[in-house]
Amino acid sequence: MDSFNLGTLLLCFFLRWIDGADADSHWTYKDMAQWSKSFPDCGGVWQSPIDVETSALHHDPSLMPVKVVGYHKPGHDPFTLSNNGHTVKMSLPAWQLGGLPWKFTAVQLHFHCGRDWDGSGGLAGGSEHTVDGRRSAAELHVVHYNSDLYPNVSVAQSQRDGLAVLGVLIETGDDNNSAYENIFKYLEFIKYAGQQMPIPSFNVRSLLPTDLGRYFRYNGSLTTPPCYQSVLWTVFAEKVTVSRTQVRT
Numbered sequence: 001m002d003s004f005n006l007g008t009l010l011l012c013f014f015l016r017w018i019d020g021a022d023a024d025s026h027w028t029y030k031d032m033a034q035w036s037k038s039f040p041d042c043g044g045v046w047q048s049p050i051d052v053e054t055s056a057l058h059h060d061p062s063l064m065p066v067k068v069v070g071y072h073k074p075g076h077d078p079f080t081l082s083n084n085g086h087t088v089k090m091s092l093p094a095w096q097l098g099g100l101p102w103k104f105t106a107v108q109l110h111f112h113c114g115r116d117w118d119g120s121g122g123l124a125g126g127s128e129h130t131v132d133g134r135r136s137a138a139e140l141h142v143v144h145y146n147s148d149l150y151p152n153v154s155v156a157q158s159q160r161d162g163l164a165v166l167g168v169l170i171e172t173g174d175d176n177n178s179a180y181e182n183i184f185k186y187l188e189f190i191k192y193a194g195q196q197m198p199i200p201s202f203n204v205r206s207l208l209p210t211d212l213g214r215y216f217r218y219n220g221s222l223t224t225p226p227c228y229q230s231v232l233w234t235v236f237a238e239k240v241t242v243s244r245t246q247v248r249t
């Protein structure tokens, strides 16, 4: 990881650029301190993201490795990549997530890259979750809803046990990451809020770290408004790396 604060990540540039665009829902990172006025849950006690303090972790031997079913068999239907004015989002087929107290079903994945307003008109780049205070360059979230208890994500998202999100911390390095290129190469075509396009399906398992058995688990929330306190979080300990050239303008 280096220099993401200097804005060399295309993804970060991109997300900075679209933040505050004329989005469907009315919030920006700049107004973060005011979120709870319009979205009461944003003042909740389970608010995510968090800093993972590794010295304060409790090992829980009853936790099983996360099991992703279907991720590596993308099928032939294209995925839909969209810009919702806050983030880059990709729809997912109804794949299953196992190893959790309930069966969860995949909905979408999206990226985060910077949320702290740096005071000079730009977002300080980086992941949302930090480990011992250390921020990664970006973060991938794969969102699932509790399909044992709820009919769809709209109903589930506001329920205490409604969602399970996988968090992947992304660093930058020397080697190109071909899995992430399946998404990055289309970003330039969805620069404007509201734009979307079909992209060829690919093995989504390859976006995740190799080791799905080591992770940080906690009860938290959506990280952006409406901040529903409804997420069982799994943030993987192993990080993934994308190259600097791959994400540079």
Ligand SMILES: *[C@@H]1O[C@H](CO)[C@@H](O)[C@H](O)[C@H]1NC(C)=O
Binding pocket: 151, 152, 154, 155
């Ligand atoms: C979700 O399920 C509820 C209850 O069955 C239904 O009223 C609603 O239309 C569904 N929403 C979507 C987006 O399918």
Ligand SMILES: *[C@@H]1O[C@H](CO)[C@@H](O)[C@H](O)[C@H]1NC(C)=O
Binding pocket: 160, 161, 217, 218, 219
């Ligand atoms: C999350 O909350 C549920 C109760 O809603 C509890 O059973 C579970 O142990 C909690 N998990 C963690 C990791 O705190």
Ligand SMILES: *[C@@H]1O[C@H](CO)[C@@H](O)[C@H](O)[C@H]1NC(C)=O
Binding pocket: 176, 243, 245, 246
């Ligand atoms: C890595 O990806 C970038 C952007 O797609 C490309 O320009 C570069 O040639 C690639 N480098 C290698 C070593 O494949």
